[in-house]
Amino acid sequence: MTKFTVLILGSASAAPTLTRNQTSQLINIDEQYYLMDCGEGTQLRLREHKIKIQRINHIFISHLHGDHYLGLIGLIQTMHLLGRTNELTIYCPSNLQEIVEVNLRVSESHLRYPIVYKHVDAKNSKLVYENEKIEVISIPLNHRIACSGYLFKEKPKRRRINPKAIKTYNVPKHQINKIKLGEDFVSENGEIIKNLRLTLKSLPSFSYAFCSDTKYFTPIIPIVKDVDLLYHEATFSDEHSERADKTHHSTAKQAAQIAVHSGAKRLIIGHFSNRYSDLNVLLEEAKTVFEKTEIAEEGRVFEVSFLQ
């Protein structure tokens, strides 16, 4: 099975606390690392979890409130200090480039590695990245300033070799790769064995959606339809729904409603206001609407490829 996990590095909202760091998550898809947001102190959280920072080649920034990007300059500079030469791609609102560049300019830092900025349009859902295994699609959110979530989707996987059939039809080893790629097999006596007979059903493809700061916003629903794991912010409890609305944040109940309506398999809630020392208030509230809810606890690893 493909490795597809989400490590929670921070779950606080604007003001960090001693137990909750600012937003950041590390997505690991078969040892390819993708960093989601980068609040102040993220480089230390990565170090705590023994994450090799030079293996992060893609950083996604949802929006330019400090609690989501203020750790980025430090991380970029530490990557440089530790000898990075590999390109780093940052998916972000266009203004972020100006911020990074002014910091590098005043400190007279001349990075030995290139940074590529991919400016994400916060108004339209678009494919922002793909490789042979996954695609990443932006999710327009509704916050006080331009803000995008990101949907990570594994592409459909190839059918798997059926070792029994390979033996039965005497398929030579050097043909296996072609069969993996979907070809039929022609035996020594000219018989055509269809690929379907030589292979097994492909493994399922999984998906993870990161919905950073947003008020309750139904246009998210069709984009994250049937997602395996949904992260949705839940800054407040229902009791503070007016405050949530005013500050363009969501309540735990609203996060759960998005999970229900999108047919998500599981939900993680995070970005908690520092008024909640006991997060069970938020967890219980979400669970009344959507049972399979969990808390984005610092240091917790969620498996996205989770067979039910």
Add this chain to the structure above:
Amino acid sequence: MTKFTVLILGSASAAPTLTRNQTSQLINIDEQYYLMDCGEGTQLRLREHKIKIQRINHIFISHLHGDHYLGLIGLIQTMHLLGRTNELTIYCPSNLQEIVEVNLRVSESHLRYPIVYKHVDAKNSKLVYENEKIEVISIPLNHRIACSGYLFKEKPKRRRINPKAIKTYNVPKHQINKIKLGEDFVSENGEIIKNLRLTLKSLPSFSYAFCSDTKYFTPIIPIVKDVDLLYHEATFSDEHSERADKTHHSTAKQAAQIAVHSGAKRLIIGHFSNRYSDLNVLLEEAKTVFEKTEIAEEGRVFEVSFLQ
């Protein structure tokens, strides 16, 4: 005695470690707080030490390498979130203002309190701040980019009331304040009692010098002459003196030489390269030159007003 302490919030150099934070110190002079440098994560360090951040009205930034200022934007924004209205004054290289302003602009943060920037000339030693108790003088340092240290000096204190003499000469209570201010006393029968007879010697005035990133630089010496407590960076040991020279940093031995030549009473060394897990190497090296050296350990409070 006046309270005059230095709390070490961070002692790492460029790359933070899990045990050493980036540079920041809190100077407390009679419950007036002065923050020296503000590396990433400083707001959390302040929180750990239960420091009320709204009581910080003056922040001094030595230079614009990330490990000395990247925590500033987060601190400014948290001060705002927690309802600050009092003016904040930042003493810094002029470029810092551009950095703060671009961050506030992109996040559409409209602070409810004013920030006043005092641009510090890194080439000349000047008075940058004073109040009735202290003066702060900049110390030009020799680093890769413009960099200033700061000397905090208590002004000469007034002579103290001598309770015995007050009784002997029957000085009425309402006259005490005038005597504190230096006036003589005229008794009922017209006799003039000189102020010197009514008062005791004033308490000594103390001083603290913060010499952030710099190579060995003798022009520091006359500025910090006879300082009570000297903080001087000691990024490397003597074994790496070439690297120190190349990167415009000091060795522990060089820090101690500055202490000797300036007649400092005590020395704190800090800004340690992360290659040193055992700081005793640096401490012992400095002590061979200047015995009264100590390590800038995270969380340690140094008394500046220390009578020997």
